[in-house]
Amino acid sequence: MSTNATSPSGAGAEPWLIAGLGNPGPQYAGNRHNVGFMVADLLASRIGGSFKTHRARAQVLEGRIGTPGISSHRIILAKPMSFMNVSGGPVTALRDFYRVPVERIVAVHDELDIDYGALRLKKGGGDNGHNGLKSITKSLGPDYHRVRFGVGRPPGRMTVADYVLRDFSTVERKELDYFVDRAADAVEALVVDGLERAQSTYNS
Template sequence: MLLFVGLGNPTPDSEKNRHNVGFKIIDTINKEFGLTKQKPKFKGLLTTGNIDGKKIYAIKPLTFMNNSGVCIRELIEYFKIDAEDVIVFHDDLDVEFGKIKAKFGGSSAGHNGISSIDKFIGKDYSRVRIGIGKPKGNINVADYVLQNFDEDEIIGIEKISKNITESISILVEKKLDLFSSTVNNK
Protein backbone atom coordinates (compact mmCIF):
# COMPACT_ATOMS: atom_id res chain seq x y z
CA MET A 1 0.00 0.00 0.00
CA LEU A 2 1.01 3.61 -0.55
CA LEU A 3 0.10 6.90 1.06
CA PHE A 4 -0.15 9.96 -1.16
CA VAL A 5 0.02 13.24 0.75
CA GLY A 6 -0.82 16.63 -0.75
CA LEU A 7 0.43 19.61 1.22
CA GLY A 8 -1.52 22.83 1.58
CA ASN A 9 -3.57 24.97 3.94
CA PRO A 10 -7.24 24.15 4.60
CA THR A 11 -8.84 27.59 4.52
CA PRO A 12 -11.16 28.54 1.61
CA ASP A 13 -9.04 31.62 0.79
CA SER A 14 -5.95 29.38 0.42
CA GLU A 15 -7.46 27.17 -2.26
CA LYS A 16 -5.69 28.82 -5.23
CA ASN A 17 -2.43 29.65 -3.38
CA ARG A 18 0.88 28.44 -4.74
CA HIS A 19 1.45 26.70 -1.40
CA ASN A 20 -1.67 24.56 -2.03
CA VAL A 21 -0.53 22.84 -5.20
CA GLY A 22 -0.23 19.56 -3.27
CA PHE A 23 -3.95 19.69 -2.46
CA LYS A 24 -4.67 20.27 -6.17
CA ILE A 25 -2.67 17.19 -7.16
CA ILE A 26 -4.53 14.99 -4.64
CA ASP A 27 -7.87 16.35 -5.90
CA THR A 28 -6.89 15.47 -9.47
CA ILE A 29 -5.76 11.95 -8.47
CA ASN A 30 -8.98 11.42 -6.50
CA LYS A 31 -11.10 12.43 -9.47
CA GLU A 32 -9.08 10.64 -12.16
CA PHE A 33 -8.88 7.31 -10.32
CA GLY A 34 -12.30 7.38 -8.62
CA LEU A 35 -10.99 7.24 -5.08
CA THR A 36 -13.61 7.34 -2.33
CA LYS A 37 -15.33 10.51 -1.20
CA GLN A 38 -13.11 12.57 1.12
CA LYS A 39 -13.74 11.84 4.79
CA PRO A 40 -12.35 13.81 7.72
CA LYS A 41 -9.99 11.40 9.49
CA PHE A 42 -6.54 11.60 11.07
CA LYS A 43 -6.69 15.41 11.09
CA GLY A 44 -7.04 15.42 7.30
CA LEU A 45 -9.33 14.64 4.38
CA LEU A 46 -8.77 10.97 3.53
CA THR A 47 -9.65 9.02 0.39
CA THR A 48 -8.87 5.42 -0.53
CA GLY A 49 -8.84 3.27 -3.62
CA ASN A 50 -6.66 1.21 -5.91
CA ILE A 51 -4.26 2.29 -8.63
CA ASP A 52 -2.56 -0.40 -10.72
CA GLY A 53 -3.48 -3.05 -8.17
CA LYS A 54 -2.02 -1.16 -5.21
CA LYS A 55 -4.05 0.02 -2.25
CA ILE A 56 -3.78 3.82 -2.13
CA TYR A 57 -4.55 6.14 0.75
CA ALA A 58 -4.55 9.83 -0.20
CA ILE A 59 -4.75 12.63 2.34
CA LYS A 60 -4.85 16.40 2.49
CA PRO A 61 -3.76 17.37 6.03
CA LEU A 62 -6.07 19.88 7.74
CA THR A 63 -3.40 20.74 10.32
CA PHE A 64 -2.07 23.63 8.22
CA MET A 65 1.20 23.38 6.33
CA ASN A 66 3.53 23.83 9.30
CA ASN A 67 1.99 20.90 11.22
CA SER A 68 1.50 18.41 8.36
CA GLY A 69 3.59 15.77 10.12
CA VAL A 70 1.03 15.37 12.92
CA CYS A 71 -1.59 14.13 10.46
CA ILE A 72 0.83 11.87 8.59
CA ARG A 73 2.21 10.17 11.69
CA GLU A 74 -1.28 9.34 12.99
CA LEU A 75 -2.30 7.82 9.67
CA ILE A 76 0.82 5.71 9.08
CA GLU A 77 0.75 4.39 12.64
CA TYR A 78 -2.91 3.40 12.33
CA PHE A 79 -2.58 1.66 8.95
CA LYS A 80 1.00 0.44 9.63
CA ILE A 81 2.37 2.13 6.51
CA ASP A 82 6.16 2.36 6.28
CA ALA A 83 7.62 5.85 5.75
CA GLU A 84 9.22 4.45 2.56
CA ASP A 85 5.68 4.02 1.18
CA VAL A 86 4.75 7.69 1.68
CA ILE A 87 4.80 10.02 -1.34
CA VAL A 88 4.36 13.74 -0.63
CA PHE A 89 3.30 16.27 -3.30
CA HIS A 90 4.36 19.84 -2.49
CA ASP A 91 5.28 23.21 -3.95
CA ASP A 92 8.94 24.06 -4.52
CA LEU A 93 10.44 27.48 -5.21
CA ASP A 94 13.69 25.97 -6.47
CA VAL A 95 12.03 24.07 -9.30
CA GLU A 96 11.09 25.90 -12.50
CA PHE A 97 7.38 26.63 -12.75
CA GLY A 98 5.45 23.73 -14.28
CA LYS A 99 8.21 21.16 -13.81
CA ILE A 100 8.50 18.43 -11.20
CA LYS A 101 11.37 16.69 -9.47
CA ALA A 102 10.68 13.45 -7.66
CA LYS A 103 13.22 12.20 -5.13
CA PHE A 104 13.59 9.99 -2.10
CA GLY A 105 14.71 11.59 1.18
CA GLY A 106 16.84 14.69 1.42
CA SER A 107 16.54 18.00 3.20
CA SER A 108 13.46 20.15 3.62
CA ALA A 109 15.20 23.07 1.84
CA GLY A 110 13.31 25.42 4.16
CA HIS A 111 9.85 24.06 3.31
CA ASN A 112 7.93 24.09 6.61
CA GLY A 113 5.52 21.32 5.62
CA ILE A 114 8.40 19.00 4.75
CA SER A 115 10.23 20.00 7.97
CA SER A 116 7.15 18.99 9.96
CA ILE A 117 6.89 15.61 8.23
CA ASP A 118 10.63 15.01 8.75
CA LYS A 119 10.16 15.72 12.47
CA PHE A 120 7.30 13.22 12.85
CA ILE A 121 8.24 10.34 10.50
CA GLY A 122 11.89 10.91 9.53
CA LYS A 123 13.27 11.69 6.08
CA ASP A 124 12.90 8.29 4.40
CA TYR A 125 9.93 9.03 2.14
CA SER A 126 9.45 10.20 -1.44
CA ARG A 127 8.67 13.74 -2.48
CA VAL A 128 7.22 15.07 -5.71
CA ARG A 129 8.38 18.66 -5.82
CA ILE A 130 6.10 20.76 -8.03
CA GLY A 131 7.79 23.85 -9.39
CA ILE A 132 6.20 27.20 -8.62
CA GLY A 133 9.30 29.22 -9.54
CA LYS A 134 10.89 32.03 -7.59
CA PRO A 135 9.19 35.36 -6.86
CA LYS A 136 10.00 38.20 -9.21
CA GLY A 137 10.88 41.58 -7.81
CA ASN A 138 10.93 42.33 -4.11
CA ILE A 139 8.22 39.92 -3.02
CA ASN A 140 8.90 38.13 0.25
CA VAL A 141 8.98 34.33 -0.18
CA ALA A 142 6.33 33.79 2.53
CA ASP A 143 4.01 36.26 0.76
CA TYR A 144 4.74 34.72 -2.65
CA VAL A 145 3.78 31.15 -1.69
CA LEU A 146 0.54 32.42 -0.13
CA GLN A 147 -0.46 34.36 -3.26
CA ASN A 148 -2.95 32.89 -5.70
CA PHE A 149 -1.73 31.50 -9.00
CA ASP A 150 -2.48 33.85 -11.90
CA GLU A 151 -4.68 32.60 -14.77
CA ASP A 152 -1.76 31.40 -16.93
CA GLU A 153 -0.25 29.58 -13.96
CA ILE A 154 -3.58 27.86 -13.23
CA ILE A 155 -3.55 26.48 -16.78
CA GLY A 156 0.06 25.31 -16.24
CA ILE A 157 -0.83 23.60 -12.95
CA GLU A 158 -3.80 21.86 -14.57
CA LYS A 159 -1.42 20.56 -17.26
CA ILE A 160 1.14 19.26 -14.74
CA SER A 161 -1.69 17.64 -12.72
CA LYS A 162 -2.88 15.84 -15.85
CA ASN A 163 0.69 14.76 -16.70
CA ILE A 164 1.16 13.42 -13.17
CA THR A 165 -2.03 11.36 -13.31
CA GLU A 166 -1.15 10.02 -16.78
CA SER A 167 2.21 8.83 -15.40
CA ILE A 168 1.00 7.65 -12.00
CA SER A 169 1.73 3.97 -12.69
CA ILE A 170 5.45 4.84 -12.84
CA LEU A 171 5.18 6.65 -9.51
CA VAL A 172 3.31 3.72 -7.93
CA GLU A 173 6.33 1.57 -8.88
CA LYS A 174 8.55 4.21 -7.17
CA LYS A 175 10.64 4.77 -10.31
CA LEU A 176 11.18 8.39 -9.34
CA ASP A 177 13.71 9.44 -11.99
CA LEU A 178 11.66 7.88 -14.79
CA PHE A 179 8.50 9.48 -13.36
CA SER A 180 10.14 12.93 -13.32
CA SER A 181 11.44 12.70 -16.87
CA THR A 182 8.16 11.27 -18.20
CA VAL A 183 6.04 14.01 -16.61
CA ASN A 184 8.42 16.79 -17.64
CA ASN A 185 8.65 15.60 -21.24
CA LYS A 186 4.89 15.53 -21.92
Protein backbone atom coordinates in the same frame (compact mmCIF):
# COMPACT_ATOMS: atom_id res chain seq x y z
CA MET B 1 -4.79 3.95 -14.32
CA SER B 2 -6.74 4.55 -11.08
CA THR B 3 -9.49 2.26 -9.85
CA ASN B 4 -11.93 2.42 -6.99
CA ALA B 5 -11.60 0.67 -3.66
CA THR B 6 -13.78 -2.28 -4.70
CA SER B 7 -11.20 -3.66 -7.13
CA PRO B 8 -9.50 -6.99 -6.24
CA SER B 9 -6.62 -6.51 -3.86
CA GLY B 10 -3.02 -7.60 -4.10
CA ALA B 11 -2.10 -10.35 -1.67
CA GLY B 12 -0.98 -8.70 1.56
CA ALA B 13 0.67 -5.73 -0.11
CA GLU B 14 1.40 -2.79 2.14
CA PRO B 15 -0.40 0.41 1.14
CA TRP B 16 1.10 3.65 -0.10
CA LEU B 17 0.26 6.90 1.69
CA ILE B 18 0.03 9.83 -0.75
CA ALA B 19 -0.12 13.14 1.13
CA GLY B 20 -0.94 16.24 -0.89
CA LEU B 21 0.22 19.22 1.16
CA GLY B 22 -1.63 22.50 1.54
CA ASN B 23 -3.58 24.71 3.93
CA PRO B 24 -7.24 24.00 4.75
CA GLY B 25 -9.92 26.54 4.00
CA PRO B 26 -11.40 28.11 0.84
CA GLN B 27 -9.26 31.23 1.17
CA TYR B 28 -6.16 29.13 0.43
CA ALA B 29 -7.60 26.88 -2.29
CA GLY B 30 -5.96 28.62 -5.27
CA ASN B 31 -2.63 29.37 -3.59
CA ARG B 32 0.67 28.12 -4.96
CA HIS B 33 1.22 26.49 -1.55
CA ASN B 34 -1.87 24.35 -2.15
CA VAL B 35 -0.81 22.63 -5.33
CA GLY B 36 -0.44 19.38 -3.36
CA PHE B 37 -4.16 19.54 -2.55
CA MET B 38 -4.90 20.14 -6.24
CA VAL B 39 -2.99 17.01 -7.24
CA ALA B 40 -4.71 14.98 -4.50
CA ASP B 41 -8.12 16.19 -5.68
CA LEU B 42 -7.37 15.10 -9.23
CA LEU B 43 -6.18 11.68 -8.07
CA ALA B 44 -9.41 11.34 -6.08
CA SER B 45 -11.45 12.09 -9.20
CA ARG B 46 -9.52 9.44 -11.09
CA ILE B 47 -10.16 6.87 -8.36
CA GLY B 48 -13.82 7.80 -8.38
CA GLY B 49 -14.33 8.38 -4.67
CA SER B 50 -14.69 11.23 -2.25
CA PHE B 51 -12.63 12.28 0.73
CA LYS B 52 -13.87 11.46 4.22
CA THR B 53 -12.86 13.07 7.48
CA HIS B 54 -10.36 10.93 9.40
CA ARG B 55 -9.60 11.21 13.10
CA ALA B 56 -5.97 11.91 12.17
CA ARG B 57 -6.97 15.49 11.24
CA ALA B 58 -6.99 14.70 7.54
CA GLN B 59 -9.31 14.14 4.62
CA VAL B 60 -8.72 10.58 3.41
CA LEU B 61 -9.70 8.42 0.45
CA GLU B 62 -8.74 4.77 0.09
CA GLY B 63 -8.44 3.31 -3.39
CA ARG B 64 -6.26 1.47 -5.86
CA ILE B 65 -4.13 2.47 -8.83
CA GLY B 66 -2.53 0.41 -11.54
CA THR B 67 -3.90 -2.45 -13.61
CA PRO B 68 -7.04 -3.83 -11.95
CA GLY B 69 -6.41 -7.16 -10.26
CA ILE B 70 -3.53 -8.50 -8.22
CA SER B 71 -1.06 -6.06 -9.82
CA SER B 72 -2.93 -2.97 -8.60
CA HIS B 73 -1.64 -0.98 -5.65
CA ARG B 74 -3.59 0.10 -2.60
CA ILE B 75 -3.21 3.78 -1.76
CA ILE B 76 -4.31 6.02 1.07
CA LEU B 77 -4.81 9.46 -0.45
CA ALA B 78 -4.71 12.22 2.15
CA LYS B 79 -5.01 15.97 2.58
CA PRO B 80 -3.81 17.01 6.05
CA MET B 81 -6.29 19.43 7.61
CA SER B 82 -3.69 20.98 9.89
CA PHE B 83 -1.88 24.00 8.52
CA MET B 84 1.13 23.40 6.31
CA ASN B 85 3.77 23.95 9.00
CA VAL B 86 2.36 21.15 11.17
CA SER B 87 1.68 18.60 8.41
CA GLY B 88 3.83 16.04 10.22
CA GLY B 89 1.17 15.35 12.85
CA PRO B 90 -1.57 14.11 10.51
CA VAL B 91 0.89 12.28 8.22
CA THR B 92 2.43 10.45 11.18
CA ALA B 93 -0.99 9.56 12.59
CA LEU B 94 -2.05 8.15 9.22
CA ARG B 95 1.24 6.25 8.94
CA ASP B 96 0.52 4.62 12.31
CA PHE B 97 -3.18 3.97 11.63
CA TYR B 98 -2.62 2.31 8.25
CA ARG B 99 0.80 0.82 9.13
CA VAL B 100 2.54 2.35 6.15
CA PRO B 101 6.34 1.99 5.91
CA VAL B 102 8.12 5.33 5.52
CA GLU B 103 9.46 4.27 2.12
CA ARG B 104 5.84 4.04 0.90
CA ILE B 105 4.95 7.59 1.93
CA VAL B 106 4.82 10.29 -0.77
CA ALA B 107 4.53 14.04 -0.11
CA VAL B 108 3.28 16.14 -3.03
CA HIS B 109 4.26 19.78 -2.57
CA ASP B 110 5.17 23.12 -4.13
CA GLU B 111 8.87 23.80 -4.76
CA LEU B 112 10.36 27.28 -5.10
CA ASP B 113 13.67 26.27 -6.66
CA ILE B 114 12.10 24.63 -9.71
CA ASP B 115 10.61 26.48 -12.67
CA TYR B 116 6.84 26.71 -12.80
CA GLY B 117 5.24 23.43 -13.88
CA ALA B 118 8.44 21.37 -13.86
CA LEU B 119 8.56 18.25 -11.69
CA ARG B 120 11.25 16.53 -9.66
CA LEU B 121 10.71 13.16 -7.99
CA LYS B 122 13.08 12.01 -5.29
CA LYS B 123 13.42 10.01 -2.10
CA GLY B 124 14.99 11.50 1.01
CA GLY B 125 17.07 14.64 1.24
CA GLY B 126 16.55 17.98 2.93
CA ASP B 127 13.45 20.11 3.21
CA ASN B 128 14.87 23.13 1.30
CA GLY B 129 13.10 25.47 3.70
CA HIS B 130 9.64 24.01 3.01
CA ASN B 131 7.75 24.09 6.30
CA GLY B 132 5.49 21.18 5.42
CA LEU B 133 8.45 18.93 4.65
CA LYS B 134 10.29 20.19 7.73
CA SER B 135 7.37 19.08 9.90
CA ILE B 136 7.07 15.67 8.22
CA THR B 137 10.82 15.03 8.41
CA LYS B 138 10.86 15.96 12.10
CA SER B 139 8.23 13.28 12.71
CA LEU B 140 9.25 10.55 10.25
CA GLY B 141 12.84 11.18 9.28
CA PRO B 142 13.82 12.08 5.70
CA ASP B 143 13.39 8.76 3.89
CA TYR B 144 10.00 9.33 2.29
CA HIS B 145 9.33 10.16 -1.37
CA ARG B 146 8.59 13.63 -2.67
CA VAL B 147 6.87 14.80 -5.84
CA ARG B 148 8.06 18.39 -6.14
CA PHE B 149 5.91 20.72 -8.24
CA GLY B 150 7.80 23.79 -9.41
CA VAL B 151 6.28 27.18 -8.66
CA GLY B 152 9.40 29.28 -9.30
CA ARG B 153 10.89 32.04 -7.17
CA PRO B 154 9.01 35.16 -6.05
CA PRO B 155 9.53 38.21 -8.27
CA GLY B 156 11.38 41.31 -7.15
CA ARG B 157 11.31 41.90 -3.41
CA MET B 158 8.19 39.85 -2.70
CA THR B 159 8.68 37.59 0.32
CA VAL B 160 8.46 33.85 -0.01
CA ALA B 161 5.47 33.75 2.37
CA ASP B 162 3.53 36.30 0.33
CA TYR B 163 4.37 34.49 -2.89
CA VAL B 164 3.33 30.96 -1.91
CA LEU B 165 0.17 32.22 -0.17
CA ARG B 166 -1.03 33.97 -3.33
CA ASP B 167 -3.09 32.35 -6.07
CA PHE B 168 -1.44 31.29 -9.28
CA SER B 169 -1.33 34.19 -11.70
CA THR B 170 -3.70 34.54 -14.65
CA VAL B 171 -0.91 33.47 -17.01
CA GLU B 172 0.03 30.48 -14.82
CA ARG B 173 -3.57 29.32 -14.59
CA LYS B 174 -3.72 28.87 -18.37
CA GLU B 175 -1.45 25.82 -18.01
CA LEU B 176 -2.17 24.85 -14.41
CA ASP B 177 -4.62 22.05 -15.21
CA TYR B 178 -2.10 20.46 -17.58
CA PHE B 179 0.70 20.62 -15.01
CA VAL B 180 -1.48 19.26 -12.20
CA ASP B 181 -2.55 16.40 -14.48
CA ARG B 182 1.09 15.63 -15.23
CA ALA B 183 1.94 15.66 -11.52
CA ALA B 184 -0.87 13.19 -10.83
CA ASP B 185 0.51 10.98 -13.60
CA ALA B 186 3.92 11.18 -11.90
CA VAL B 187 2.48 10.06 -8.57
CA GLU B 188 0.84 7.07 -10.22
CA ALA B 189 4.04 6.20 -12.08
CA LEU B 190 6.04 6.37 -8.85
CA VAL B 191 3.73 3.88 -7.16
CA VAL B 192 3.25 1.55 -10.13
CA ASP B 193 6.64 1.67 -11.88
CA GLY B 194 9.05 2.67 -9.11
CA LEU B 195 11.12 5.77 -8.49
CA GLU B 196 13.80 5.37 -11.17
CA ARG B 197 11.41 4.81 -14.05
CA ALA B 198 9.17 7.62 -12.87
CA GLN B 199 12.15 9.95 -12.59
CA SER B 200 13.29 9.14 -16.11
CA THR B 201 9.86 10.11 -17.43
CA TYR B 202 8.90 13.10 -15.29
CA ASN B 203 12.06 14.77 -13.97
CA SER B 204 12.07 17.55 -16.54
